[in-house]
Amino acid sequence: MTNADFEEFTTRLRAMFALLSHGRYTPDADACGLWFKVLEPYPMAAVVAGLDAHVRAPETGRTLPIPGDIVTKIDGIVARNDSRPSPEEAWAIALQARDEASTVVWTDEIAQAWDVARRVLELGDEVGARMAFREVYARQLEVVRRDRVPAKWQASIGTDKAQAAEALRLAAAQGRTLLAGTAAEDVLSLPAPNASIPLLSAAPDDAGPVPAAKLAALQAIRERLLARMTAPAVASDDARAKRVTAELRGRARRAADAYAVPVREETR
Numbered sequence: 001m002t003n004a005d006f007e008e009f010t011t012r013l014r015a016m017f018a019l020l021s022h023g024r025y026t027p028d029a030d031a032c033g034l035w036f037k038v039l040e041p042y043p044m045a046a047v048v049a050g051l052d053a054h055v056r057a058p059e060t061g062r063t064l065p066i067p068g069d070i071v072t073k074i075d076g077i078v079a080r081n082d083s084r085p086s087p088e089e090a091w092a093i094a095l096q097a098r099d100e101a102s103t104v105v106w107t108d109e110i111a112q113a114w115d116v117a118r119r120v121l122e123l124g125d126e127v128g129a130r131m132a133f134r135e136v137y138a139r140q141l142e143v144v145r146r147d148r149v150p151a152k153w154q155a156s157i158g159t160d161k162a163q164a165a166e167a168l169r170l171a172a173a174q175g176r177t178l179l180a181g182t183a184a185e186d187v188l189s190l191p192a193p194n195a196s197i198p199l200l201s202a203a204p205d206d207a208g209p210v211p212a213a214k215l216a217a218l219q220a221i222r223e224r225l226l227a228r229m230t231a232p233a234v235a236s237d238d239a240r241a242k243r244v245t246a247e248l249r250g251r252a253r254r255a256a257d258a259y260a261v262p263v264r265e266e267t268r
Contacts (some may be wrong), residue, residue: 001036005044007142009036016051020064042074043148050074050231075145082107083151084141084174087134094133098154101165105171109144111154113137124247151176 013035014026027035039047050073054060084107094103094114098121106114107262117133118226144151147258157164162166 001040001044049077088138088139090117091133101158101160103158103167107151109140
């Protein structure tokens, strides 16, 4: 609110108190000033809605409020009018990003929380990823709702063009206004790829000898991977940690084997 709203605010506040107290009490100028100071961060329309909500609600409409009661009403109204999904729904949306073919329609907050959770999920810990996602997402919701930032929906377009158009149509049907350039019509109008991705023109046998510096670098990478693979695992009673360690060792073994073949062939 602004100073220009003070008179209207005072009138509405005193009317509410007169109604709920059956005319026995109305706040004086000092009390109205304190109320205004507390509710000043909110727009006048939100404050009016909060006052009306307190009067209408059966559980609060019989009692005189304190400023915190109206703040709670305003925050509840903001949350209900916010198109952002709940943490569980947001997690289900974010999981679609695992498939590169899928088009994911999400908010900035979902995308940012997924960026954190994805790193945990790559280690095979889906429970930990979900917990990390919920924590980051909830923290961001608290900030944007406190600052009354409107939701910004965006689309991460996948490789399946038909699925992308359907996902965007569904978002429009759900009232989720997307950022410019991601309408279903825009996706359908994109030209289909008409050229294959260029591959290496030379066959492996025609590529020539591997430079000595590159060969030495490959050998060093191989030795580091083998050292990591044979290093003793850290003792732990946590089954999850053991599973992750085994997975990392498997990756290192496969990578070492892949490097070992060309290195052996070039050093013959």
